[in-house]
Amino acid sequence: MSCEAVLILAQASTENDWDTLGGWAISAASVAALLAQYKRIADAKMRQEKFSLSAWQDYFRQQQEEREQLRRFRAAIRTELRALRLAPLITPRPQQFRARGLRQKAMPAHEQLNGIIKLLEQLSESGVDEADSALPRLQQQTEYFIKQRDSVTPPAAEIMEGFFKTVQRTVDVYLESLEEHENNQKLVLKQTEILLDNIMTYQHLTDNQAQIQNLNSLQQHLLAPGTMTAEVLALFEEKYILLKTSIDEKLQHTAIQTSLTQSLHQHLTKMGYSLLEEVTASLTVWGIPGGEQVSTQLQARYQIAFQMRHERDSYQEDRLSDEELVFFRQQESRWRDDLHELQRRLEKDGFGYRLQFGRESQHIPIVVAEQNTLESKIYLGRHNCELGAIGGHNLI
Secondary structure, eight states: OOSEEEEEEOBOOTTSSOOEETTEEBOOHHHHHHHHHHHHHHHHHHHHHHHTOHHHHHHHHHHHHHHHHHHHHHHHHHHHHHHHHHSOOOOOOGGGGGSHHHHHHTHHHHHHHHHHHHHHHHHHTSOOOOTTSSHHHHHHHHHHHHHHTTSSSOOOHHHHHHHHHHHHHHHHHHHHHHHHHHHHHHHHHHHHHHHHHHHHHHTTSOOOHHHHHHHHHHHHHHTOSSOOOHHHHHHHHHHHHHHHHHHHHHHHHHHHHHHHHHHHHHHHHHTTOEEEEEOSSSEEEEEOTTSOEEEEEEOGGGOEEEEEEEEESSOOOSOOOHHHHHHHHHHHHHHHHHHHHHHHHHHHHTBOEEEEEEEOOSSEEEEEEETTEEEEEEEEESOOOOOTTTOOOOOO
């Protein structure tokens, strides 16, 4: 057997049955459960804060008011357009203009032209960018017909009819574009709220001050006064994703470590081992059933390092006696079997460990137990692991 051993977490590949979690052979449901728990807690905090976030309430109200104004504007334009369609078109022949009565009959067409001018002016003031629309050209044509209406040879009825139909079609198309703009803004508002929720949630999923500040800055820019566009929102989304990816990696690492530590402690306890000391979150010392100790340390890349220690009641400079060495080797043999069992249990939990190495240390670590507590100092017993008569075992 050996004084030292390391379990290494295998890399996930397409050749095994493991799910890929950060590239590791991990399918532990407990890890996914922890990640879900972290996000549930953060989401609850986000919703509580968002409820009282005045910046969001102001932004949402502003966007709603702008959309409502646009809806009312479209409704008013459609009403005026219907009124223009209903007005009878009477364009008298040139020779009839001399008759006062016929000039009175021509007023509906004049009213239509005046109404069109008013309508086009309203559309041009709608605030929606329509630089490529036909509205400016229609306005010029309308002004031309107004100048021609009192001429000796006013435009023929057929020309006026065609022009009015063109106006109606153009305004219809323009109103459809306004409706599309409104729908786009509605979608942008919904996406903005989703992004805001995500930003506020991830503020509670990191303790990195730089990340928190970046998320806060992103939130402030997102809720700045003004009309949000899909293009600007996409840029904010990209910045958020960069922060999210970094935070998710740390969250996953924390969840794996926490789940692995819980699993390790649970199984060692069930196997009869007693927790003697929790030096750090990643380093613990366990009492082996029957005597002696083993330390477990969670290292980088989720490796678990184990080292057996001989326990003495008091500090002694003497080398290990033959009796102590025999007992130590007996407990090593037990630990060897338990380590294989622990590996099997961890694998069943979803952690794909394999034994990287097991070797016999040149020195046996010795700890001193006084009053049922461990001293912080550990010294090496000056007894080489010469196993001639006892024999050694390799874990590989």
